Amino acid sequence: MNNEYDKTFGADFINSVPEESGVYIFRNIENTIIYVGKAKNLRKRLSQYRGANRKKKHRKMRAITKKAVQVELKTCSSEKEALLLENQLIQEHKPYLNVSGAYSFLYPYIGIFWDSQKPCWLGICQTTVPEEFIGTSFTLFGAYRSRAIVGNAYRSLNALIKYIAHKDHKETKRYRDYPYSNVSFYRQVDQDLHRGLTAFFRGESRDGLTVLTEILLEKPDARKDASEIQEHLKTLTLFYEEEAQKLRSMLAKFGMTQSYISQYDRDRLFIAVPVSPEVLKLASETVEKP
Numbered sequence: 001m002n003n004e005y006d007k008t009f010g011a012d013f014i015n016s017v018p019e020e021s022g023v024y025i026f027r028n029i030e031n032t033i034i035y036v037g038k039a040k041n042l043r044k045r046l047s048q049y050r051g052a053n054r055k056k057k058h059r060k061m062r063a064i065t066k067k068a069v070q071v072e073l074k075t076c077s078s079e080k081e082a083l084l085l086e087n088q089l090i091q092e093h094k095p096y097l098n099v100s101g102a103y104s105f106l107y108p109y110i111g112i113f114w115d116s117q118k119p120c121w122l123g124i125c126q127t128t129v130p131e132e133f134i135g136t137s138f139t140l141f142g143a144y145r146s147r148a149i150v151g152n153a154y155r156s157l158n159a160l161i162k163y164i165a166h167k168d169h170k171e172t173k174r175y176r177d178y179p180y181s182n183v184s185f186y187r188q189v190d191q192d193l194h195r196g197l198t199a200f201f202r203g204e205s206r207d208g209l210t211v212l213t214e215i216l217l218e219k220p221d222a223r224k225d226a227s228e229i230q231e232h233l234k235t236l237t238l239f240y241e242e243e244a245q246k247l248r249s250m251l252a253k254f255g256m257t258q259s260y261i262s263q264y265d266r267d268r269l270f271i272a273v274p275v276s277p278e279v280l281k282l283a284s285e286t287v288e289k290p
Contacts, residue, residue, distance in 0.1 A: 006139035022075040027067040109142035122189035127181035141201035153239035156232035203248030
């Protein structure tokens with residue numbers, strides 16, 4: 001039994017919790033949201049917090065209830081609507097107990113730099129804070145889902161481009177203070193690769209990989225490292241099939257042609273929940289109080 005739970009909320013609190021789908025929001029003494037969760041059955045889920053013991057698997061529940069002084073409940077018409085509301089609230093408030101690092105929950109993007117004044121330059125970025133790149137010459141693609149797959153694709157692309165271009169350390173350093181982002185710049189890049197990578201990250205074609213492979217075949221060092229090259233190409237193919245193509249397919253179903261979609265709108269599409277006025281109202285009402 002979690003004694004902290006009863007001390008804070010009272011032993012009879014659980015009987016007042018509805019047996020409905022919804023979202024629960026824990027706040028600390030400063031009234032800051034510290035954790036957001038969703039449940040198919042709110043009473044059953046919060047009973048698990050009350051029953052949390054000292055086992056390792058219950059450690060997080062006990063940490064949450066130890067720091068919380070109140071819990072707020074938002075009922076939803078379905079479990080899917082609860083999931084949508086949970087995602088929106090986490091993205092808006094970034095409760096520190098939801099994730100290790102406020103931005104690790106967010107979906108990743110990959111960006112390609114294009115500047116007509118520097119047509120043979122290629123910049124590549126990976127980020128979970130796309131707003132940092134507003135006003136730059138980067139075109140962002142995403143939001144994708146898996147940070148692992150996207151991160152591996154970013155690293156593999158950089159590993160391959162090093163065989164065919166020269167890294168520009170000076171330009172790369174200009175972006176070193178961008179939070180939760182990785183940026184690399186290269187010079188002497190074939191412009192066909194720019195166009196191919198744009199179609200690749202949009203999930204429209206594998207032309208980027210085709211162009212890249214053809215250029216690599218002309219490089220002796222790349223031919224020497226053929227097995228390593230193949231592994232990187234497999235990583236990029238996995239990204240294309242699991243992330244780029246799936247996002248493009250979903251966007252097409254809704255008649256959307258853009259390269260960029262916000263992290264919240266991505267949830268709306270993939271969860272496939274029509275956003276009711278009630279859900280939007282719940283999210284807007286759940287704000288930090290001074």
